[in-house]
Amino acid sequence: MDANPVLAEAVRGNWVENRHRGAFAVVDAGGRIIAASGDIERPIFPRSAIKSMQALAIFSAHADEKFHPSEEELALACASHHGEEIHTQGVNRFLERLGLGVDDLECGAHQPTNAATREALRAAGRAPNALHNNCSGKHSGMLSVALAMGVDTHGYVERHHPVQQRVRRTVEAVIGEPLSEDRCGTDGCSIPTFAAPLRAFAFGFARMATGEGLSPDEAAAARRLLDAATRHPHLVSGTGHPDEAIMTAFNGRVMQKVGAEAVQCGAIRDKGWGYAIKCDDGNVIASQAMLATVLLKFADPDADQRKVLEALKHQPIKNVRGMIVGEMRATEPIAGLGLTAG
Amino acid sequence: MDANPVLAEAVRGNWVENRHRGAFAVVDAGGRIIAASGDIERPIFPRSAIKSMQALAIFSAHADEKFHPSEEELALACASHHGEEIHTQGVNRFLERLGLGVDDLECGAHQPTNAATREALRAAGRAPNALHNNCSGKHSGMLSVALAMGVDTHGYVERHHPVQQRVRRTVEAVIGEPLSEDRCGTDGCSIPTFAAPLRAFAFGFARMATGEGLSPDEAAAARRLLDAATRHPHLVSGTGHPDEAIMTAFNGRVMQKVGAEAVQCGAIRDKGWGYAIKCDDGNVIASQAMLATVLLKFADPDADQRKVLEALKHQPIKNVRGMIVGEMRATEPIAGLGLTAG
Numbered sequence: 204m205d206a207n208p209v210l211a212e213a214v215r216g217n218w219v220e221n222r223h224r225g226a227f228a229v230v231d232a233g234g235r236i237i238a239a240s241g242d243i244e245r246p247i248f249p250r251s252a253i254k255s256m257q258a259l260a261i262f263s264a265h266a267d268e269k270f271h272p273s274e275e276e277l278a279l280a281c282a283s284h285h286g287e288e289i290h291t292q293g294v295n296r297f298l299e300r301l302g303l304g305v306d307d308l309e310c311g312a313h314q315p316t317n318a319a320t321r322e323a324l325r326a327a328g329r330a331p332n333a334l335h336n337n338c339s340g341k342h343s344g345m346l347s348v349a350l351a352m353g354v355d356t357h358g359y360v361e362r363h364h365p366v367q368q369r370v371r372r373t374v375e376a377v378i379g380e381p382l383s384e385d386r387c388g389t390d391g392c393s394i395p396t397f398a399a400p401l402r403a404f405a406f407g408f409a410r411m412a413t414g415e416g417l418s419p420d421e422a423a424a425a426r427r428l429l430d431a432a433t434r435h436p437h438l439v440s441g442t443g444h445p446d447e448a449i450m451t452a453f454n455g456r457v458m459q460k461v462g463a464e465a466v467q468c469g470a471i472r473d474k475g476w477g478y479a480i481k482c483d484d485g486n487v488i489a490s491q492a493m494l495a496t497v498l499l500k501f502a503d504p505d506a507d508q509r510k511v512l513e514a515l516k517h518q519p520i521k522n523v524r525g526m527i528v529g530e531m532r533a534t535e536p537i538a539g540l541g542l543t544a545g
Numbered sequence: 546m547d548a549n550p551v552l553a554e555a556v557r558g559n560w561v562e563n564r565h566r567g568a569f570a571v572v573d574a575g576g577r578i579i580a581a582s583g584d585i586e587r588p589i590f591p592r593s594a595i596k597s598m599q600a601l602a603i604f605s606a607h608a609d610e611k612f613h614p615s616e617e618e619l620a621l622a623c624a625s626h627h628g629e630e631i632h633t634q635g636v637n638r639f640l641e642r643l644g645l646g647v648d649d650l651e652c653g654a655h656q657p658t659n660a661a662t663r664e665a666l667r668a669a670g671r672a673p674n675a676l677h678n679n680c681s682g683k684h685s686g687m688l689s690v691a692l693a694m695g696v697d698t699h700g701y702v703e704r705h706h707p708v709q710q711r712v713r714r715t716v717e718a719v720i721g722e723p724l725s726e727d728r729c730g731t732d733g734c735s736i737p738t739f740a741a742p743l744r745a746f747a748f749g750f751a752r753m754a755t756g757e758g759l760s761p762d763e764a765a766a767a768r769r770l771l772d773a774a775t776r777h778p779h780l781v782s783g784t785g786h787p788d789e790a791i792m793t794a795f796n797g798r799v800m801q802k803v804g805a806e807a808v809q810c811g812a813i814r815d816k817g818w819g820y821a822i823k824c825d826d827g828n829v830i831a832s833q834a835m836l837a838t839v840l841l842k843f844a845d846p847d848a849d850q851r852k853v854l855e856a857l858k859h860q861p862i863k864n865v866r867g868m869i870v871g872e873m874r875a876t877e878p879i880a881g882l883g884l885t886a887g
Contacts, residue, residue, distance in 0.1 A: 206548030206566070213806075213827065216730025218740045220590050220806055221827040224548070224566070248562050311865035325667075336865060388558025389870040398560045464555075464562055484826035485555065485563040523653035523678060528731040 207241035208534075210496070211482070211489035213520065215529035223489035225465075227480040229501050230405040232415035234379075237476055238501065239402070246386050246398035247481045252462030252469075253374065254341050255281040255428045256407055260366070260373045261344050262424035266351035270300055272344075277428055278435035279340030283461065285441025286315025286335035293438060294334050297343040301350055308333035309360045310342045310392040317441050338392035340438075345370070345394070360393040367395055377417070377425075378407035391463055401479045404468050408477025412458070412470035429458045429472065445491050445515055449498070452511045457502055465490035471502045491515045492533040549583035550876075552838070553824070553831035555862060557871035565831035567807075569822040571843050572747040574757035576721075579818055580843065581744070588728050588740035589823045594804030594811075595716065596683050597623040597770045598749055602708070602715045603686050604766035608693035612642055614686075619770055620777035621682030625803065627783025628657025628677035635780060636676050639685040643692055650675035651702045652684045652734040659783050680734035682780075687712070687736070702735040709737055719759070719767075720749035733805055743821045746810050750819025754800070754812035771800045771814065787833050787857055791840070794853045799844055807832035813844045833857045834875040 206224060213221040226241025236243075258280040261267055272280070276297040284290035298304055315321050315335045324331060333339055342360075349356040349366045359366040362384075374397070375382050382397035390396040409415075411429060414422030432439045436450035439460065449459045459469040465482035467490050478497055482490040495516035498504065504512055520529040548566060555563040568583025578585075600622040603609055614622070618639040626632035640646055656663050657677040666673060675681055684702075691698040691708045701708040704726075716739070717724050724739035732738040751757075753771060756764030774781045778792035781802065791801045801811040807824035809832050820839055824832040837858035840846065846854055862871040 215590055215738070216728075218588065218590065218728045218730060220730070222566075222825045224564075224826075246560065248557055248560065311867075313865050386560045388556075388560060388562070389864060389868065391864045391870075393864060393866055393868065396557070398562075483564045484566075484828055484831075486826055486828075489826075522731060522733045522735060523655045524735055525653075526731065526735065528733075 205242065207483055210240065211486075211492040211531060211533050213489075213529060213531045215520065220529065223482050223484060223486050225480065225482040225490065225493055226401055227478065227493060227497055228402045228405040229476050229478045229497065230402060230409050231476055232406075232409040232413040234406055236402070238497075243402040243405075244400045247401050247466065248388060248396045248398045248462075248464070249404050249468060249479075250390060250396055250462030250464060250466050251283045251338065252460050252466040252479070253404060253407070254283070254460060255432055255458070256374050256377050256411065257341065257370050258344050258428050259377065259421065259424050260348050260370045262420065262427075263373055264348045264351040264369060266344075266347035267424075269351050270347050272297065272300065272347065274431045275435055275438055276300070276340070276343070277431035278438040280344035281428060281432045281460065282340045282439040283337040284340060284438065285317035285320070285444065286331070286337065287317045287320050287441055290340070290438065290441070291334040294339045294343055297340065298346070301343070301347055303346055303356070305333050307346055307356055308336070308339055308342050309358070310336040310338045312336055336392060342392065362387070362395045371395070371397065374407070376421070377410055378403040379416075401481055404479040405477040408458070408468055408470040408479070409475060410477070412472045412477060413475040415475075429470065430455075432460070433458055433472075445494075448511050452508045453502065457498065459494070461487070461490075467491070467494040471498075474501070476501065488518055488531045492518065492531055496533040547584065549825055552582065553828075553834040553873060553875050555831075555871060555873045557862070562871065565824050565826060565828050567822065567824040567832065567835055568743055569820065569835060569839055570744045570747040571813075571818050571820045571839065572744060572751050573818055574748075574751040574755040576748055578744070580839075585744040585747075586742045589743050589746075589808065590730060590738045590740045590804075590806070591746050591810060591821075592732060592738055592804030592806060592808050593625045593680065593683075594802050594808040594821070595746060595749070596625070596802060597774055597800065598716050598719050598753065599683065599712050600686050600770050601719065601763065601766050602690050602712045604762065604769075605715055606690045606693040606711060608686075608689035609766075611693050612689050614639065614642065614689065616773045617777055617780055618642070618682070618685070619773035620780040622686030623770060623774045623802070624682045624781040625679040626682060626780060627659035627662070627786065628673070628679065629659045629662050629783055632682070632780065632783070633676040636681045636685055639682065640688070643685070643689055645688055645698070647675050649688055649698055650678070650681055650684050651700070652678040652680045654678055678734060684734065704729070704737045713737070713739065716749070718763070719752055720745040721758070743823055746821040747819040750800070750810055750812040750821070751817060752819070754814045754819060755817040757817075771812065772797075774802070775800055775814075787836075790853050794850045795844070799840065801836070803829070803832075809833070809836040813840075816843075818843065830860055830873045834860065834873055838875040
């Protein structure tokens with residue numbers, strides 16, 4: 204297997220300390236490769252980067268007609284949220300709408316991603332619950348799918364439960380590739396995650412952004428989800444997160460979502476292009492530098508948007524005393540590496 | 546630049562999620578390469594993996610004759626300790642021996658590495674101080690060098706301070722390579738770190754283990770430091786750390802020290818071999834799997850030692866609910882990759 208190119212590097216002083224390889228693809232809804240670097244046919248686990256794709260099942264199962272989730276709740280279904288009050292309260296309302304509660308969530312509990320919320324919980328002597336899990340909105344959406352399908356919600360995270368079967372078929376339809384038990388793992392929140400070629404996830408986001416190749420109902424559902432996510436960037440991520448910063452700056456033009464282990468997926472909506480990025484070694488900061496390079500080159504940023512992206516493309520590394528001793532940066536040749544003409 | 550081989554990988558379910566490249570060298574005191582994989586001439590920052598080498602300056606400056614540091618204090622000078630009470634008290638005694646105190650340390654403060662100590666500090670409403678810094682023992686050793694040299698201790702962390710000049714010359718002499726301002730950065734604890742070929746650090750540890758190529762005084766100093774570190778593995782690291790587990794299991798036969806950003810250095814003392822390992826992307830767990838492979842193959846482990854190493858070679862990955870969903874593991878071909886006959 205050939206090595207992917209070095210797309211980001213950590214510099215300390217005047218010498219490169221770490222190298223981060225990866226691949227990315229920018230694809231249109233007809234499947235044309237706008238740009239690519241590295242092995243874009245290698246199957247990768249998309250993890251949380253495709254929550255908006257998985258949330259399409261809410262519509263295909265007609266849970267939207269039954270429960271009428273708000274735009275905020277749809278944004279939370281696409282979210283890796285930070286467990287801030289606005290997130291946990293929102294998810295709680297979503298569950299109440301379904302006649303369910305926190306005990307129906309099977310994602311497990313973890314400390315909220317947001318540091319201030321974590322400190323406040325700790326100061327109050329309280330343990331986090333499943334609402335604080337960054338995936339609790341997605342899980343609420345999946346519970347709505349179970350109810351709309353008329354199946355037992357219990358075990359909805361399991362690979363062979365009707366909910367996960369439906370989610371799998373939904374993702375397969377959008378990315379245009381079969382998923383396989385031979386390339387399957389369990390995600391942090393206990394649902395299955397299936398590996399598929401990096402290119403296919405970029406393609407899927409191009410189709411979600413344009414509706415091309417989808418049924419009218421699927422296209423409408425995709426539009427509602429991307430609208431919900433891009434109108435509520437704070438609900439999809441949290442205070443200070445790059446996804447919030449990017450989606451806020453691009454004001455609806457860019458859908459952007461991180462996935463665990465350094466996956467970045469989304470769409471440049473006005474161009475009808477989807478993109479997918481994976482850093483081979485799972486370093487999230489490196490993948491942010493890669494993402495910034497892709498959006499700087501392909502998303503036609505204005506000055507304010509460029510500022511947000513440049514800050515991700517060059518991220519300072521500090522030492523214990525707070526001195527800046529280096530930076531994580533996208534490698535300079537990235538833009539020229541194996542790119543197809545746009 | 547050719548890519549280093551994949552030496553470790555993270556598997557989720559039945560599919561590889563992340564790949565970790567790296568290089569390693571096992572070298573004898575004559576400079577013969579016993580085994581190697583990847584580009585061992587590429588300069589890497591050794592970071593904290595060479596604290597025992599830096600501590601040789603205590604002897605070359607005759608600070609040992611002036612202050613008579615205990616074996617425990619010498620172990621702490623080689624340590625990335627976890628800030629447990631035994632560590633902070635030990636460093637405090639070392640500083641008292643010098644007539645100095647915590648305010649003379651220029652390493653900065655960070656939360657102790659040990660979780661229980663961190664929780665106890667937090668519960669007591671106390672902030673960590675410089676004693677908790679994992680490098681505070683090394684810094685105490687450097688302060689002893691300043692006093693023995695009769696120079697101002699203030700600014701002893703700076704690149705051009707006589708202490709750092711002496712440490713630099715000491716390391717150059719042991720590894721047999723010049724260090725350069727052109728390959729220099731600032732470490733987490735504010736002292737300079739110089740990049741040099743991976744092979745040279747392995748060579749340096751072989752010379753420290755055997756005394757070959759060193760003056761009688763240097764050889765005696767190296768022996769005292771490696772004896773101190775291997776007799777007090779808990780002082781060199783902390784509760785539950787792989788370095789403690791390995792050095793305890795090998796009972797003096799193996800000196801092992803981690804450095805930040807996934808460096809592993811040490812010596813198989815009875816064979817007279819030094820080794821150095823760097824994971825290209827800075828992933829510490831991956832570098833532990835690489836280390837385990839090297840020691841399994843070259844350190845002739847008995848059953849108990851093998852058990853410690855196997856646990857590092859295959860480390861479970863758990864999800865939020867505590868389910869084992871994958872593992873970080875050394876890649877199987879590692880033992881055959883580019884090895885010179887031993």
